[in-house]
Each structure stands twice: as C-alpha cells, then as structure tokens.
Amino acid sequence: xxxxxxxxxxxxxxxxxxxxxxxxxxxxxxxxxxxxxxxxxxxxxxxxxxxxxxxxxxxxxxxxxxxxxxxxxxxxxxxxxxxxxxxxxxxxxxxxxxxxxxxxxxxxxxxxxxxxxxxxxxxxxxxxxxxxxxxxxxxxxxxxxxxxxxxx
Amino acid sequence: xxxxxxxxxxxxxxxxxxxxxxxxxxxxxxxxxxxxxxxxxxxxxxxxxxxxxxxxxxxxxxxxxxxxxxxxxxxxxxxxxxxxxxx
Numbered sequence: 166x167x168x169x170x171x172x173x174x175x176x177x178x179x180x181x182x183x184x185x186x187x188x189x190x191x192x193x194x195x196x197x198x199x200x201x202x203x204x205x206x207x208x209x210x211x212x213x214x215x216x217x218x219x220x221x222x223x224x225x226x227x228x229x230x231x232x233x234x235x236x237x238x239x240x241x242x243x244x245x246x247x248x249x250x251x252x253x254x255x256x257x258x259x260x261x262x263x264x265x266x267x268x269x270x271x272x273x274x275x276x277x278x279x280x281x282x283x284x285x286x287x288x289x290x291x292x293x294x295x296x297x298x299x300x301x302x303x304x305x306x307x308x309x310x311x312x313x314x315x316x317x
Numbered sequence: 318x319x320x321x322x323x324x325x326x327x328x329x330x331x332x333x334x335x336x337x338x339x340x341x342x343x344x345x346x347x348x349x350x351x352x353x354x355x356x357x358x359x360x361x362x363x364x365x366x367x368x369x370x371x372x373x374x375x376x377x378x379x380x381x382x383x384x385x386x387x388x389x390x391x392x393x394x395x396x397x398x399x400x401x402x403x404x
Contacts, residue, residue: 216333218333220366256333257337257365275328277375279333280329280372283332283369287369
C-alpha cells in the first residue's frame with residue numbers, strides 16, 4: 166500500500182455546521198490537489214446518507230467518509246480536525262449519533278487497500294500515546310507530525 | 318450450534334458498506350453469531366468495530382458459528398449476505 170499521509174491533506178480548525186458541510190470543506194483538500202474528480206464530494210455526501218461512517222472509539226469519535234473508485238484519481242486519506250464536534254450517524258447502527266471530532270476522508274482507487282487504511286486509522290486510536298498526540302495537535306504542522314508518525 | 322466456512326471474495330473485504338450490512342443483519346437475528354478468521358481473530362458480527370478490526374480482507378477464510386433457536390435460518394441469512402457482496 167502506498168503512503169497514506171500527505172501534507173496537503175492535513176487540515177485543522179474546520180468550522181462546519183453539519184456533517185455535509187464538514188464533508189464539503191474537507192473534500193476540497195482532495196479536489197484542489199487533484200486526488201478526486203469533481204463528482205467526488207457530492208458522491209460522498211450521498212453515500213454518507215445511506216451508509217454512515219461515524220465511529221465512536223475509545224477516547225475519540227471520528228468519521229471516515231468515502232465513495233466509489235470511479236470518482237477518484239489517486240489514493241489518499243485526509244486528516245482533518247474539526248473546530249467543534251459535528252454529528253454523524255454511527256456506521257452499522259442507524260439512529261445512533263456520533264459527535265465526530267476528526268474526519269479521515271478516504272480517496273480509494275483500489276478497494277483492496279481500503280481495509281488496510283481503515284485498520285491503520287482504527288489501530289492508531291488503540292494507542293493512547295497516539296490518541297493524545299492527535300488530541301493535542303493545535304495546528305497543521307503538529308497534526309501532520311502525529312499523523313506521519315502513527316499512521317505513516 | 319451450526320457452522321460453516323467461507324472465503325471472502327469481494328475486493329473491499331468485510332469493510333465499510335459490507336461490514337455495515339453484516340452488522341445490521343446480525344443485530345436483527347435472535348441467535349448468537351460468532352466469526353473466527355484464519356488469522357485467529359474472534360469477531361463479534363453484531364459490533365461494527367469488532368468487524369472492522371477483524372481484518373477480513375479478500376481471500377480471508379472465516380468460520381461462522383450460530384447458536385440459538387433459529388440457528389439454521391440465521392446461518393443461511395448470514396451466508397446469503399456474505400455471498401452477495403461484490404464491491
């Protein structure tokens with residue numbers, strides 16, 4: 166699997182009013198850096214409505230929005246911290262709400278890589294030292310440092 | 318208890334959308350369902366995080382066990398869903 170973390174996909178202080186706004190703002194990272202086609206963001210928003218991606222982990226809640234490979238040019242994952250938590254629905258549990266603090270939005274070109282990316286991100290948050298580093302990061306440089314160190 | 322083996326065939330593996338569908342199906346079943354993988358992981362298919370961390374990628378061999386009053390029917394439903402994954 167290629168390196169997942171890229172400096173241009175890091176963002177902090179995302180001030181979003183709801184999950185759709187969060188997806189649209191963070192999705193711009195992919196769009197302006199050429200990772201995705203201009204259909205990608207709408208496709209992610211639509212997919213999130215049907216198959217939610219919020220996840221309540223030990224100590225932090227996140228969301229991992231994504232969509233089909235036809236909307237993607239090259240693979241990557243965003244590491245975005247929201248200025249304040251935004252409500253997503255929990256993956257696999259319709260009706261259960263999650264106050265997501267971070268968005269790991271995925272651009273996938275090879276479906277067989279997706280499992281590795283999800284497991285890497287979830288694995289990171291089982292490490293309390295990594296969790297603390299992500300929580301403490303106050304700007305994009307600090308967040309990139311944590312992401313590069315713990316996700317790779 | 319009834320059980321069956323299965324090899325994951327879809328490219329995404331039991332992740333994201335397929336994982337969601339498996340968890341939703343299993344949570345609607347009255348029986349106990351347990352999955353073990355060829356890497357020795359135990360997966361609770363009623364818990365999404367357990368499923369995601371199970372690492373059931375394409376080619377993974379899994380063993381599904383169902384225990385309960387309607388175990389035969391439940392196992393069939395689980396197998397039919399697993400067989401239906403294409404993405």
